[in-house]
Amino acid sequence: MKEQIVKLIVGNLVEIIPELSEGSVSLDETFVDMGANSIDRAELIMLTLERLDLEVSRIEFVSAQTVNELADLIIQKQQR
Amino acid sequence: MKAGIEAMNIYCGSAALNVVELAKVRNLNIDRFENLLMVEKTVPMPYEDPISNGVNAAKPIIDKLSQEERDRIDMVITCTESGIDFGKSMSTYIHHYLGLNRNCRLIEIKNACYSGTAGFQMALNFIYAQVSPGRKVLVICTDISRMSLVDGSMEASFAEPSTGSGAVAMLISDYPVIFQVDKGANGYYGYEVMDTCRPVPDQEAGDADLSLLSYLDCCENAFREYQKRVEGADYVSTFEYLAFHTPFGGMVKGAHRSNMRKFKRAATEQIEADFNRRVKPSLAYCQRVGNIMGATAHLALASTIDNGDFDKPKRVGLFSYGSGCSSEFYSGIVTAQSQEKLRESNLTKHLNDRYMLSMDEYHHTFETNGEQKFGTRDLKIDSSQFPRAFSHVEGKGRLIFTEIKNYHRIYKWV
Numbered sequence: 138m139k140e141q142i143v144k145l146i147v148g149n150l151v152e153i154i155p156e157l158s159e160g161s162v163s164l165d166e167t168f169v170d171m172g173a174n175s176i177d178r179a180e181l182i183m184l185t186l187e188r189l190d191l192e193v194s195r196i197e198f199v200s201a202q203t204v205n206e207l208a209d210l211i212i213q214k215q216q217r
Numbered sequence: 218m219k220a221g222i223e224a225m226n227i228y229c230g231s232a233a234l235n236v237v238e239l240a241k242v243r244n245l246n247i248d249r250f251e252n253l254l255m256v257e258k259t260v261p262m263p264y265e266d267p268i269s270n271g272v273n274a275a276k277p278i279i280d281k282l283s284q285e286e287r288d289r290i291d292m293v294i295t296c297t298e299s300g301i302d303f304g305k306s307m308s309t310y311i312h313h314y315l316g317l318n319r320n321c322r323l324i325e326i327k328n329a330c331y332s333g334t335a336g337f338q339m340a341l342n343f344i345y346a347q348v349s350p351g352r353k354v355l356v357i358c359t360d361i362s363r364m365s366l367v368d369g370s371m372e373a374s375f376a377e378p379s380t381g382s383g384a385v386a387m388l389i390s391d392y393p394v395i396f397q398v399d400k401g402a403n404g405y406y407g408y409e410v411m412d413t414c415r416p417v418p419d420q421e422a423g424d425a426d427l428s429l430l431s432y433l434d435c436c437e438n439a440f441r442e443y444q445k446r447v448e449g450a451d452y453v454s455t456f457e458y459l460a461f462h463t464p465f466g467g468m469v470k471g472a473h474r475s476n477m478r479k480f481k482r483a484a485t486e487q488i489e490a491d492f493n494r495r496v497k498p499s500l501a502y503c504q505r506v507g508n509i510m511g512a513t514a515h516l517a518l519a520s521t522i523d524n525g526d527f528d529k530p531k532r533v534g535l536f537s538y539g540s541g542c543s544s545e546f547y548s549g550i551v552t553a554q555s556q557e558k559l560r561e562s563n564l565t566k567h568l569n570d571r572y573m574l575s576m577d578e579y580h581h582t583f584e585t586n587g588e589q590k591f592g593t594r595d596l597k598i599d600s601s602q603f604p605r606a607f608s609h610v611e612g613k614g615r616l617i618f619t620e621i622k623n624y625h626r627i628y629k630w631v
Contacts, residue, residue, distance in 0.1 A: 154249070174249050175375060176467040179429040183475045195430040196410060 142189070142208045149184045150204070153177050164204040182207070191215065220344040220400070221393025221549055223353065224281070226562050227519055228274035229383035229506045230259040231615075232606040233571040234579050236378035236507070242576055243377065253375065254466025254500060258507030260574055261361050261382040263585045264600040264607070264617040267299045268310045269628055271359040272616045275386035277562065278355075279315050290388075291352040292322040292343060296336035296511045298329050298415055299361045301591070301626065311357055314616055314628060329414070330462055331539025332511035333358035333385070338545070340389035341398055351391070358512035359384035363419065363586040376421060379465045381507025385515040394558055396518065398549040399532070402450075404443030406435045407543035414540060418591030428540055429468060435544035436461070436472040436536055437479060443546040452480040456548065457531035459496050460517035462538045463503035469496060469517075472536075498524035505568050511539075523564055527556045572606040596621040600631075 147162045154172055162171065168178050182198045185207070193214045201207035236255045240247050279287060295308040306325035326336045333356075340354035362380035412431050413423035444450045461469045473496050477483040483491070502520040503513060514537040521533055530552045538544040574582075582603075588596060597620050600607055610617065611631050620627040 156248070172246060172248060174246060174253065175425055175429055176252060176471050177249065178426060179433060180471055180474070182430065183433060183471070187475075187478055195434050196412075196427060199424065199427045199430055 139208050139212060142211055143204055145188060146181070146185055146204050146207055149181055149188070153180050153184070162204065167202045169202070185211070189215075218345065218347070218391060219393050219397055220341050220391055221389070221398040222387050222396040223390040223392045223394055224278040224388040225386070225395050225515075225519055225559060226274050226277050227383060227385050227502070227516060227564055227567065228270050229381070229502075229509070229568060229571070230261060230265055230270065231571055231609040232260050232262050232574050232603065233257045233505070234260050234574050238576060239378050239579070245375065245378070252467050252470075254470060254504060255378055255507075256504040258378060258381045259383050259509075259571065260579060260582060261363055261586075262582070262603055262606050263589065263598050264610075264619070265361075265382065266301070266589075266618045266626070267297055267359040267361045267384065268301070268307050268314075268626065269616045269618045270361065270382065270384035271295060271307065271311045271357040271386065272314045272628070274359070274384040275311065275315055275355060275357055276614070276616070278386055278388055279317070286353075288318045289352050290317055290321060290355050291349055292324070292340065292354045293317065294336040294340060294354065294356050295325045296327070296332035296356065296358040297325060297360055298327055298332060298510055299359065300325060300327070302624075307359070308357070310626060310628070317355075327511075328543045329539035329541050330464070330508070330510040330513060331537050331543040331545070333513070333515050334535075334537035334539075334545050334547075335543070337387065337389070337515070338403070338547075344389060344391055345400065353388055353390040356387045356389055357384060358387075358509075358515055360510035360512055362421070363589060365419070365583050365587040374425075375465070376425065379508050380421075381509045383506050383509040383512060383516070385509075385512040385519065387515065393549075395522065395555045396533070396549045396551060398547070399447075402443065402447045402548050404439045404441065404446060404546040405544065406438040406442060410540075410542050412540045412542060423540070429471075431540070431542050432462075432464075432468060432538045433472055433475055435538050435542060436546075437476060439536060439544045439546040440476065440480070443548075452476055453491065455532060456534035457495065458498060458521045458525050458533045458551075459536070460499040460514065460521045460533055461496070461536040462514040463500060463517050464508045464513070466500045466504050469500065502564065502568065519559065519564060522551050522555055522559045525551070525556070527551055527553045529553075570609055572609050574606070578603065578605075593621050594624055
């Protein structure tokens with residue numbers, strides 16, 4: 138399950154920042170270090186939640202700084 | 218009955234800065250700066266404060282009223298997070314320098330950037346209540362952010378390029394020629410969140426990422442509540458234009474994009490076209506002034522009225538968000554006459570008239586800003602420090618801040 142969520146997040150990140158490619162995204166590098174500004178990071182959370190049809194307040198994902206962290210947090214919220 | 222904005226004007230200072238240049242100097246990541254949609258910001262001069270800005274915004278409105286009309290102003294509300302005193306309201310100074318009738322309520326309202334909407338709704342309800350028919354309320358939304366030091370935290374922060382200075386003044390009455398509010402069409406959404414705040418005077422604190430996400434949650438949920446209260450309301454077909462609180466343009470674009478996907482399942486190209494048509498006119502002024510907090514939602518409305526196409530009456534949807542947090546989605550009607558009347562104020566010319574500061578001049582403002590801390594007891598303002606900017610107010614009938622004498626603020630007309 139995590140694998141699919143990670144794939145979705147990476148796909149969304151590349152869609153938001155066209156300069157990135159799926160191969161260049163590191164799962165443990167921070168979004169900031171990959172060149173995502175504040176609006177890109179917010180868009181990543183929005184798009185990912187929308188595509189998972191997950192109706193959870195966006196503010197609950199503010200602590201996620203990397204692809205892995207965001208995926209783990211999503212799984213945690215899905216199981217709740 | 219009708220209620221809304223009878224007259225409206227802005228005052229966004231005498232000096233501005235190119236924020237793309239600033240971002241470069243601060244080593245911000247400018248590769249993706251373009252999607253933040255920031256262009257310029259007003260930089261407060263030492264002789265400008267939230268009171269003088271408020272007076273300068275309201276003065277042309279008051280000047281056009283007859284004495285009898287002026288005497289019908291029953292309340293002056295300042296809406297702000299830049300208050301100059303915990304007890305005394307800025308409305309008292311503004312009332313004094315505008316020479317208004319003393320049979321008048323003078324108050325100040327806050328909840329971060331939501332303050333303008335809070336004051337606006339309070340004024341509307343006073344009109345709707347008809348306790349004093351034919352009376353008017355002067356609402357002054359005024360905020361300022363004075364930078365006084367550059368420290369490590371600013372290296373990666375977009376707070377500096379995004380914050381501005383300015384005021385929006387609105388006369389609220391039962392003759393809403395500029396903006397006729399849809400009565401009862403309000404969706405609110407608020408909860409406790411520690412996003413951004415001013416826990417100590419003269420300083421912003423908090424988590425910008427959290428604030429962005431909270432804005433997005435509120436924008437969606439305030440509109441959902443609006444839909445519950447307004448039968449048949451649709452995010453696209455009900456509003457010809459949208460004017461949102463604009464901390465920076467990219468925030469509004471992001472919120473609109475999310476709403477279009479959530480409410481309309483819209484595709485990317487459709488969202489972009491809709492943004493250009495319905496939202497972009499609201500950004501023109503906000504992009505040049507920066508975030509003026511409590512005044513920003515109504516600055517976006519003024520921009521829409523001036524820059525939209527109103528060949529027939531059209532509905533504008535407004536969204537206000539204030540950190541902490543409180544938010545509201547509401548709406549009203551703008552007509553060709555609204556545009557004609559607002560254009561008499563020539564707001565674009567006012568923004569074009571600001572002096573563009575060099576980076577050195579901008580940094581020089583930091584020292585003098587440092588002297589103007591909250592709670593200053595005595596201070597004389599040297600208005601000759603920035604002669605190029607000052608020449609943009611001198612001789613134009615503007616009010617300037619000149620002195621603090623035993624905590625009392627003193628102003629003069631120049």
